[in-house]
Amino acid sequence: MKYDIVLAGVGGQGILSIAAIIGQAAVSQGLNVKQSEIHGMSQRGGSVVAHLRLGSAAIKSDQIAPGSADMVLAMEPMEALRSLEFLSPAGVLISNTTPVVNIGEYPPLPEVLSALQAHANSHLLDGDQIAKALGSPRAVNMVLLGAMAAFLALPEEILTAAIRELFARKGEAVIASNLKAFAAGRAAVN
Amino acid sequence: MSENLLLGDEALAQGALDAGLSGCYAYPGTPSTEIMEYIQSSPEAAARGVHRNWSSNEKVAMEEALGMSYAGKRAMVCMKHVGLNVAADGFINAAVTGSNGGLLVVAADDPSMHSSQNEQDSRFYAQFALIPCLEPSSQQEAYNMAADAFSWSEQYETPLLLRLTTRLSHSRANICTAPAQAERALREPSNPRRFTLLPAIAKQNYQRLCEKQAVFAELSDKSPYNLYYAGQDCSMGIICTGIASNYVQEAFAGKCPHPILKISQYPLPQEKLARLLAECEKILVVEEGMPFVETQLRGPLGDSRILGRLSGALPRSGELNTRLVQAACGLPLPPLVQPSPLVLNRPPRLCEGCPHISTYEALNQVLRDYPAGRVFGDIGCYTLGALPPFNAISSCVDMGASIAMAKGAADAGLLPAVAVIGDSTFTHSGMTGLLDAVWENSPITIIIVDNYTTAMTGGQASLGYGKIENICLGLGVAQEHLRIFNPLPKLHDANVRVLQEEIAYPGLSVVIARRECLQTIRKK
Ligand SMILES: Cc1ncc(C[n+]2csc(CCOP(=O)(O)OP(=O)(O)O)c2C)c(N)n1
Numbered sequence: 001m002k003y004d005i006v007l008a009g010v011g012g013q014g015i016l017s018i019a020a021i022i023g024q025a026a027v028s029q030g031l032n033v034k035q036s037e038i039h040g041m042s043q044r045g046g047s048v049v050a051h052l053r054l055g056s057a058a059i060k061s062d063q064i065a066p067g068s069a070d071m072v073l074a075m076e077p078m079e080a081l082r083s084l085e086f087l088s089p090a091g092v093l094i095s096n097t098t099p100v101v102n103i104g105e106y107p108p109l110p111e112v113l114s115a116l117q118a119h120a121n122s123h124l125l126d127g128d129q130i131a132k133a134l135g136s137p138r139a140v141n142m143v144l145l146g147a148m149a150a151f152l153a154l155p156e157e158i159l160t161a162a163i164r165e166l167f168a169r170k171g172e173a174v175i176a177s178n179l180k181a182f183a184a185g186r187a188a189v190n
Numbered sequence: 191m192s193e194n195l196l197l198g199d200e201a202l203a204q205g206a207l208d209a210g211l212s213g214c215y216a217y218p219g220t221p222s223t224e225i226m227e228y229i230q231s232s233p234e235a236a237a238r239g240v241h242r243n244w245s246s247n248e249k250v251a252m253e254e255a256l257g258m259s260y261a262g263k264r265a266m267v268c269m270k271h272v273g274l275n276v277a278a279d280g281f282i283n284a285a286v287t288g289s290n291g292g293l294l295v296v297a298a299d300d301p302s303m304h305s306s307q308n309e310q311d312s313r314f315y316a317q318f319a320l321i322p323c324l325e326p327s328s329q330q331e332a333y334n335m336a337a338d339a340f341s342w343s344e345q346y347e348t349p350l351l352l353r354l355t356t357r358l359s360h361s362r363a364n365i366c367t368a369p370a371q372a373e374r375a376l377r378e379p380s381n382p383r384r385f386t387l388l389p390a391i392a393k394q395n396y397q398r399l400c401e402k403q404a405v406f407a408e409l410s411d412k413s414p415y416n417l418y419y420a421g422q423d424c425s426m427g428i429i430c431t432g433i434a435s436n437y438v439q440e441a442f443a444g445k446c447p448h449p450i451l452k453i454s455q456y457p458l459p460q461e462k463l464a465r466l467l468a469e470c471e472k473i474l475v476v477e478e479g480m481p482f483v484e485t486q487l488r489g490p491l492g493d494s495r496i497l498g499r500l501s502g503a504l505p506r507s508g509e510l511n512t513r514l515v516q517a518a519c520g521l522p523l524p525p526l527v528q529p530s531p532l533v534l535n536r537p538p539r540l541c542e543g544c545p546h547i548s549t550y551e552a553l554n555q556v557l558r559d560y561p562a563g564r565v566f567g568d569i570g571c572y573t574l575g576a577l578p579p580f581n582a583i584s585s586c587v588d589m590g591a592s593i594a595m596a597k598g599a600a601d602a603g604l605l606p607a608v609a610v611i612g613d614s615t616f617t618h619s620g621m622t623g624l625l626d627a628v629w630e631n632s633p634i635t636i637i638i639v640d641n642y643t644t645a646m647t648g649g650q651a652s653l654g655y656g657k658i659e660n661i662c663l664g665l666g667v668a669q670e671h672l673r674i675f676n677p678l679p680k681l682h683d684a685n686v687r688v689l690q691e692e693i694a695y696p697g698l699s700v701v702i703a704r705r706e707c708l709q710t711i712r713k714k
């Protein structure tokens with residue numbers, strides 16, 4: 001088994017937490033993991049990308065080559081479009097639809113979304129709206145993680161255990177709201 | 191196998207700790223910062239009392255590590271690639287003194303310049319200093335190399351350079367660890383005079399260093415990190431170094447028909463190299479960074495058998511990946527989605543409410559009256575003042591350059607000349623430039639943007655904390671031209687007046703714009 005995921009978003013949207021949860025879950029299943037994250041100047045509202053590779057055999061490269069990812073997961077639609085070059089033609093695209101408009105001339109959102117929909121296997125969801133409706137507007141990344149879960153070869157209870165572990169220090173209430181967000185995201189793609 | 195996924199930086203740090211490290215010395219810099227941060231947060235490092243405070247700059251860090259090595263203990267010094275320029279004097283001369291306790295110098299290169307000014311390749315520095323260089327291809331190798339580097343350093347009385355690249359520094363993997371070794375005891379150097387580089391002694395040391403070259407080459411040939419993989423198709427052989435070997439493995443899905451020489455230790459392993467050159471018609475050199483191996487193989491006339499970044503088989507600059515290697519090897523490429531014209535750049539920005547914003551707004555207003563004036567910037571979060579909407583600085587070159595360039599421009603008659611420098615950058619390498627300006631009472635205005643931290647690299651300690659004005663006064667800045675303001679939007683008018691007065695003053699002035707970074711406040 002081999003599964004390559006490109007995670008894209010804007011600095012501060014929590015893609016590294018998603019990567020950490022999936023990575024931890026995969027390790028607990030005895031899989032090999034490589035997770036590459038470019039940080040540096042990016043914590044301040046710039047584009048961020050992480051490459052997450054899972055495999056039953058040893059994984060060589062830390063990077064996923066363009067055109068070969070099994071999944072692109074984006075917290076933001078224009079960032080989804082930016083990372084589309086990594087996706088293999090048969091790959092799954094999952095993207096949040098709420099834009100982060102922190103640049104002067106953000107492209108017309110409907111055009112961005114239809115460019116994403118043009119990909120054969122795309123799943124777009126409004127993670128911000130779903131998280132807000134649950135009363136946990138900051139858990140958008142867990143909504144998106146839930147949406148991914150439908151396609152990952154990792155049992156859901158292993159993922160939820162990794163969520164509990166990641167948020168363990170923040171208390172039961174935080175764990176519960178993140179798990180709810182995860183479940184809502186899971187339900188949003190079927 | 192460790193359950194934890196460790197970054198390449200962290201794997202190296204854990205390897206050094208397990209190899210009996212007594213002191214880590216570093217100045218922060220992407221992508222090397224996490225090495226020291228891992229040691230700072232390690233309970234075992236704390237229990238053992240391993241030295242783990244930040245240094246003022248890379249040169250000082252290098253010399254502190256050399257001092258610990260002199261005393262017989264194992265020391266590691268870490269920096270980003272450009273930090274090695276700052277540390278170069280200590281580094282090159284440490285090769286001449288040689289080490290006593292194991293001494294490992296770590297430089298993290300940044301091909302593709304994800305967060306750097308250039309793409310320099312630290313392997314050239316090791317070659318220049320005539321010392322062995324290690325270039326791990328995986329987190330596991332980074333872990334293993336720490337212990338080997340320390341023991342080679344002690345055995346051959348030489349520092350070693352370990353070169354990381356961004357992709358390995360910042361990628362996580364699960365690794366296997368080895369049993370921990372004890373720290374070393376204090377021990378006199380073998381020859382008590384070899385650390386005193388008077389010409390007569392330096393000549394002897396240098397002679398010995400030259401003689402060691404053959405030993406280092408032999409060490410490379412026997413190294414567990416340099417591997418020869420036989421192949422039947424000798425129309426081409428492949429040399430791949432460090433993490434580039436992973437791209438080669440993947441390009442051929444692990445079934446490469448060509449002979450491969452994987453290099454992770456320098457100087458070049460001569461026997462293995464000779465075998466590959468003898469066996470193969472042409473050689474593709476795949477290396478992350480500058481064409482270091484390729485240049486040596488091509489020679490001055492450009493041997494056409496040698497392919498790589500110089501021949502055009504691979505891009506001349508930037509990070510490699512599996513696809514680029516596939517293209518260079520003529521392998522079929524998976525189809526690619528064309529980049530959408532809808533995608534725009536999303537550069538990093540100053541945080542909303544950042545103190546630097548208020549400083550630039552005040553400065554920009556004052557400089558509207560001086561269209562000929564120029565602002566020389568420096569490196570830190572405040573470099574983002576180069577971008578819209580501020581467009582406030584005209585330069586950003588290397589740490590500390592703001593003050594010295596402003597002085598040089600003023601020397602040339604370009605006025606007003608203003609320097610903008612962060613507190614950490616000021617104590618890293620701005621203080622000496624200030625002393626020059628004091629000596630000549632240069633007509634420049636230096637704005638020290640003091641946010642109490644090294645923000646750009648994640649909020650590390652800033653060693654001048656609480657001392658910036660005393661440092662300036664101590665260097666000789668006149669009390670009446672040392673001004674301090676709080677860069678808050680509501681104090682804009684008062685701050686503009688301070689800057690107006692000091693920019694109008696025809697001698698040296700220093701203005702400290704002081705307010706804490708919002709991110710460090712948030713983390714408290
Ligand atoms: C020689 C060298 N070492 C390290 C770095 C990495 N680096 C860039 S800016 C910076 C320090 C920034 O701190 P400060 O001057 O206080 O400004 P701030 O980011 O806090 O605004 C560092 C460590 C570098 N670019 N060059």
Ligand code: SF4
Pocket residue numbers: 044539540541543544545546571641645646707708709710
């Ligand atoms: S991290 Fe601190 S100094 Fe940097 S932009 Fe944000 S508030 Fe400003």
